[in-house]
Amino acid sequence: MKALENARVLITGAGVRIGREIALCFARRGARVVVHYNRSEAEAEALLTELNDVSSGHQSVQADLLNREERRALIPGLIGQGQPLNCLVNNASVYRRCPLAQVDLERIWTDYEINFVAPFLLMRDFAYYCDEGCIVNILDQRVATVDPSASTYGFAKKSLRDAMEAAAVEWAPRIRVNAVAPGIVLPPPGVSADRIEPLLRNVPMGQVSTAAEVAEACVFLAQAETITGQIIYVDGGMHLAGPSVREVDEADYSAAD
Numbered sequence: 234m235k236a237l238e239n240a241r242v243l244i245t246g247a248g249v250r251i252g253r254e255i256a257l258c259f260a261r262r263g264a265r266v267v268v269h270y271n272r273s274e275a276e277a278e279a280l281l282t283e284l285n286d287v288s289s290g291h292q293s294v295q296a297d298l299l300n301r302e303e304r305r306a307l308i309p310g311l312i313g314q315g316q317p318l319n320c321l322v323n324n325a326s327v328y329r330r331c332p333l334a335q336v337d338l339e340r341i342w343t344d345y346e347i348n349f350v351a352p353f354l355l356m357r358d359f360a361y362y363c364d365e366g367c368i369v370n371i372l373d374q375r376v377a378t379v380d381p382s383a384s385t386y387g388f389a390k391k392s393l394r395d396a397m398e399a400a401a402v403e404w405a406p407r408i409r410v411n412a413v414a415p416g417i418v419l420p421p422p423g424v425s426a427d428r429i430e431p432l433l434r435n436v437p438m439g440q441v442s443t444a445a446e447v448a449e450a451c452v453f454l455a456q457a458e459t460i461t462g463q464i465i466y467v468d469g470g471m472h473l474a475g476p477s478v479r480e481v482d483e484a485d486y487s488a489a490d
C-alpha cells in the first residue's frame with residue numbers, strides 16, 4: 234500500500250488517547266478510517282466529526298473485543314458493507330500491573346484475551362477476509378525487556394510480538410505484519426501526568442514519546458511496501474536501557490488498577 238489515499242483502515246480502540254491520534258494521522262494522509270470503540274461512544278462520535286472535517290468516508294463501529302460474538306463479527310461485518318479493508322491497526326488494550334505472586338486466573342484470562350487473543354484473532358480474520366493489505370500491532374517496549382510487575386499484560390504483548398513475526402512469514406507477500414512498540418507516552422487512564430517524571434530516569438532520551446510519533450510510525454509501516462515482521466520502538470531508547478527490574482518504585486504509577 235504505497236499511498237494511503239482512499240485506503241480503508243480499521244483502528245481498534247480509536248476513540249481516545251493514542252488510538253485517536255493514529256486515526257487522525259491516517260485521515261490526514263487520505264485514508265478512510267473505521268473508528269472502532271467499545272465504551273467511548275461519545276469520544277468516537279466526536280472524533281468522527283473531526284475526521285470528516287479533514288476528509289470524507291470515515292465511519293465508526295462498536296464492539297466489545299472481550300465478547301466472542303462481537304469480536305468474530307467485526308471484520309466480516311465491515312467487509313460485508315461491500316468495500317475492502319486495506320489495513321488493520323490493533324491498538325485496543327488494557328494495561329494492568331500486578332506482582333507475579335498475586336496473579337490469579339481471572340487476570341491471566343482477561344489480560345491475555347484483550348492483549349493477545351483479540352488482536353491475534355483480528356489479524357487472522359483480516360488475513361482470511363482480505364485479499365491483501367497490512368497490519369500494524371501496537372505492542373509495548375516491554376516486549377524487549379523484563380518487567381515483572383507488568384506481568385500478564387507484558388506476557389500477552391510478547392505473545393502478540395511472536396504472532397506478528399510468525400504471521401509476517403506465513404502471510405507474505407500478500408499481507409505485511411509489523412508493530413510499533415511505545416515506551417512512556419501517556420499515563421494510564423486516571424493516573425496524573427506528574428507520576429511520569431520519576432520514570433524518565435529509565436529513558437535514555439529523558440523524555441516521553443508522543444502519541445503523534447506513535448501514529449507517524451504506524452503510517453510509515455502501513456506504506457512501507459517491503460517491510461514486514463518489523464518492530465519500531467517509539468520509546469526514547471527505553472528498551473535498550475537494561476533489564477527493567479526498575480530502579481524506580483512504580484507502585485504509585487499503578488494507581489489506576
Ligand SMILES: NC(=O)c1ccc[n+]([C@@H]2O[C@H](COP(=O)([O-])OP(=O)(O)OC[C@H]3O[C@@H](n4cnc5c(N)ncnc54)[C@H](OP(=O)(O)O)[C@@H]3O)[C@@H](O)[C@H]2O)c1
Nearest residue numbers: 246250251270271272273297298299324325326371418419
Ligand atoms: N499509554 C502509553 O504510554 C503506552 C505505552 C506503551 C504501550 N502502549 C500501547 O499503546 C496502545 C494504546 O495505548 P493507550 O494508553 O492509548 O490505551 P488505553 O487508553 O489504555 O486503551 C485503548 C482503548 O482500548 C479499548 N479497549 C479496552 N478494552 C476493550 C474491549 N474489551 N473491547 C474493545 N476495546 C477495548 C478502549 O476502548 P473504549 O475506550 O472505547 O472502551 C480504550 O480506549 C495500547 O496497545 C498500549 O498497550 C501505550
